[in-house]
Amino acid sequence: MSNSLVDMRSDTVTRPNEGMRQAMASAEVGDDVFGDDPTVNRLQEKVAGLLGKEAALFVPSGTMGNQLALRAQTRHGDQILLEDGAHIFRYEVGGPAALSGLLTTCIPAPGGILTAALVEAALNPDNVHCAPPSLVCVENTHNGAGGRILPLKNLREIAELTHGRGLRxxxxxxxxxHAHIATGTSLAELAAPVDSVSVCFxxxxxxxVGSVLAADRDTITRAHRFRKMLGGGMRQVGILAAxxxxxxxxxxxRLADDHTHAARIAAELDNALLAVNHPVETNIVIIDAPAPGGDVALLAHLAQWGVLGVxxxxxxxxxIPNLDTDTAGVDRAIAALNSYAGGR
Ligand SMILES: Cc1ncc(COP(=O)(O)O)c(C=O)c1O
Incomplete structure (x- = not known):
């Protein structure tokens, strides 16, 4: 067993390996505010193609990609609808209200899985008293719900309903x-029902660093302007796009390895004090440690084993098992979980 930390706080904690650093160091670059960076242009074209959209825009973060999508496709005072645990609502610093003046309607859905019926029930009526609905946001996979995959059938039904009402x-x-790797469904098919989609690298x-927002050309043109407004116009940024x-x-x-590791943690968890509270479909495992302060006590216990969670x-x-998690790390996490005895 290695003595190094097994850092499963997030899949964002990984460090670029030598090959990635080489690709960055040798990237062809230009001034992307002038549209001159060939590597950024290549990435944008490649991702637009993968997602089956007309155009794409490189942005620094998933948060910016989401917030630009909102800003570009709504007007101040509109209603947007999303699932109650959605990242856009919970963890983007009130961006929908602060940046786009939006009224957010949150829809609690079992397992984080939105349905067209739930969306329909939450749409504001076409009525002078109400904020007009203009955008529904979905999340796939759903972080807060433990990496659950939004079934394509649900997404198609939501899009059919909302497009029929003139919403995006x-x-x-x-x-x-992760949804692509776990289901074998192409990225383009997963994104086909929606007007805009953001992905994170x-x-x-x-x-x-890096995310891409993809959509129709007009939406991307508007998003491009708002990106500049928010200070997201970057220069020789091909080193990141590379x-x-x-x-x-x-x-x-190789994301399949992370899914296997997450599934193993769930399957081999054998401790009466702990439970995985959701089906593990991709790379996220959420564990209930419910005694008062159970989360604090469990994190402290894991840390003694050199295993980090949040x-x-x-x-x-x-x-979240990730690129830097190997089989020995997963073994250690399972042993640590199974030896947890509670208390503070
Ligand atoms: C589902 C989801 N959307 C958006 C984001 C935001 O990404 P970023 O941290 O790059 O802003 C995250 C970050 O964890 C996320 O989990």
Whole structure:
């Protein structure tokens, strides 16, 4: 057993390997604010193609990709609808209200899985008293729900309903890669029902920075302007886009290993004090440690074994096996979990 830390706090904690650093160092670059960076242009074209959209825009983070999608496809005072645990609502610093003046309606859905019926029930009526609905946001995979995959059937039904009412649909696909690898469904098919989709390279794919927003050309033109407004116009940023291209080429198929590791943790958890509270479909494991302070006590116990997770609300701990997690690390995490005896 290695003595190094097994860091499963997130899939964002990985460090670029030598190959990725080489790709970054040798990237062809130009001033991307002038549209001159060939590596950024290559990434944008490649990702637009993979996602089956007309155009794409490289942005520093998933948060910026999501917030630009909202800003570009709504007007101040509109209603947007999303699942109650959605990252856009919970963890993007109130961006929908602060940046786009939006009224957010959150829809609690079992397991984080939105349905068209739930969306329909939450749509504001066409009525002078109400904020007009303009955008529904979905998340696939759903971080807060433990990496659950949004069934394509649900997404198609949501899009059919909302498009029929003149609304648009945005997909927060920070971990869409995982849904693709777990189901074998192409990225383009997973994104086909939606108008815009953001994907992240700095999570399971292991790049240090970078997300892409893809959509129709008009939406991307508007998003491009707002990116500049928010200070997201970057210059010789091909050195980052090169890391994303490297990640796509080398780290996409191997996400299956992270899924296997997460499934093993869930399957081999054997401790009456702990339970996995959701089906583990991809790379996220959320563990209930419910005694008062159970999350704090479990994190402290894991740390003694050199295993790091994060608190995910009272009595909950999240572990995400990632690019830097090997079989020995998973073995150690399982042994640590199974030796947890509770208490503070
Ligand atoms: C589902 C989801 N969307 C968006 C984001 C935001 O990504 P970033 O941290 O790059 O802003 C995250 C980050 O964890 C996420 O999990």
């Amino acid at each position: 649909v945005h997909l927060d696909g920070a971990r869409l890669w 700095s999570k399971g794919l292991g790049a240090p 890391a994303c291209l490297y990640a796509l080429q080398h780290n996409l198929a 608190g995910f609300g009272p009595g909950r701990v999240r572990l």
